[in-house]
Amino acid sequence: MSITHLQADIAIAAAVREATAIGVPMNIAVYDDGANMKAFVRMDGAFLGSADIAQNKARTASLFGFNTEALYEFVKPGGTSPGFDRTNGGLIVFAGGIPVHDGEGRLIGAIGVSGGAVAQDYQVAEAAITALAAGGFQEQP
């Protein structure tokens, strides 16, 4: 199973609503379980350079099934896997990429958000995940 067009629309709509609420225009990407782009939008006024980051956050979270910030553990000083973030053509290891699972816990894709402070990116990505869960599209936490 892979994230659907409908789920991508829900995720992006929720993310756009949250980004608008906090007044920070964002780049929002949805990737599927094949680490391929399913949907994307760059909100008006969002940093152009954050598009690549949003996409790579979603790609990274989809490739490994973890929140992007969790992967920092591998590459931090003293971590087990120095250079891990340079694999796969370059990964993102700070927050804003969150995997999406279906109702049975299977990885079906990921959301990536960039355009604000890292905490804001995370908040907006979380809003997308919450909307999917509320819609019954995803397991409850």
Added chain:
Amino acid sequence: MSITHLQADIAIAAAVREATAIGVPMNIAVYDDGANMKAFVRMDGAFLGSADIAQNKARTASLFGFNTEALYEFVKPGGTSPGFDRTNGGLIVFAGGIPVHDGEGRLIGAIGVSGGAVAQDYQVAEAAITALAAGGFQEQP
């Protein structure tokens, strides 16, 4: 001026509706006047390999301000510019990419569609352009 989030939403919604009507799931990309991605969606069941093509059609139409198929004139046997389609990291020179102009005729971006026969791709891209024009977002033909 560059194509807006609202215009991108209108374009994609109209393209998705047309693609659904003809029963051919499509990849639909919107690029801005700087040839950067503004929005994208891969409909459920659309060819994965057509995502790159839809994006490149939109990029190509944005880079030159012409329908993608018009650029074939340059590279067809006997054309003036052999190899033109290998510039800019590779361009698409068949139908499915259409530039978007504002009410004063200025290039503001482009739509790119791929997933069906070329004529179907063109039809779906045209539906997006028509929807933008109908909304007063673009000059009338």
Added chain:
Amino acid sequence: MSITHLQADIAIAAAVREATAIGVPMNIAVYDDGANMKAFVRMDGAFLGSADIAQNKARTASLFGFNTEALYEFVKPGGTSPGFDRTNGGLIVFAGGIPVHDGEGRLIGAIGVSGGAVAQDYQVAEAAITALAAGGFQEQP
């Protein structure tokens, strides 16, 4: 809006004059708001390898709308976004790239300078920004 040919000429002329005054030949790049090159010159005697850096400084400042050195905050030890400078195909996070805004504060492009010590690069880029502002092409600080 995007930076114009006239603005690019003014920016480069001012940068060349400043570089000449301090006796350090420079590479000077102007990018537009789509992070595409608008104009460039490599002064006689300027380091060849600094051409890429000047261009990337302008590109980086255009992608994010900040001075390039400000972006170091994100990637410095303990910063919020480790690896940020490896996004977008590689960014520059030291001084010499400065965004250009129009009279209403909108990002219209950026200047990038490289060829001397970082402080010299910054000084020459600043001279370009000052010339644009003096010409009424940009908001006053």
Added chain:
Amino acid sequence: MSITHLQADIAIAAAVREATAIGVPMNIAVYDDGANMKAFVRMDGAFLGSADIAQNKARTASLFGFNTEALYEFVKPGGTSPGFDRTNGGLIVFAGGIPVHDGEGRLIGAIGVSGGAVAQDYQVAEAAITALAAGGFQEQP
């Protein structure tokens, strides 16, 4: 010897004047004898996608010391070197790139122009070459 900043300025000024005279905004690139960019400008309204082509025309002419269209002989059907235009990361083999020689016939760089019909590109590049020759910067034909 390599083309100088002054020569690049003269070449670009003459090309801009000719492009303005014929009403076709152009991308104009000057490369040195190391096939590295010396100067570039994208005139207002010039096709964004023609920037890459202008640069590659100048690069191609600098790499081989011939007008770009002359290189088509090698790759035309029946030519001696099929695929020649895919070497060096891709070359341009239609008109608009012209080498620049010094007063003793030595290759010092090249001009590349793109943005109009191929004949217009050639005309504008020729204007740059003529201006250099008139200034005594280059051998007379």
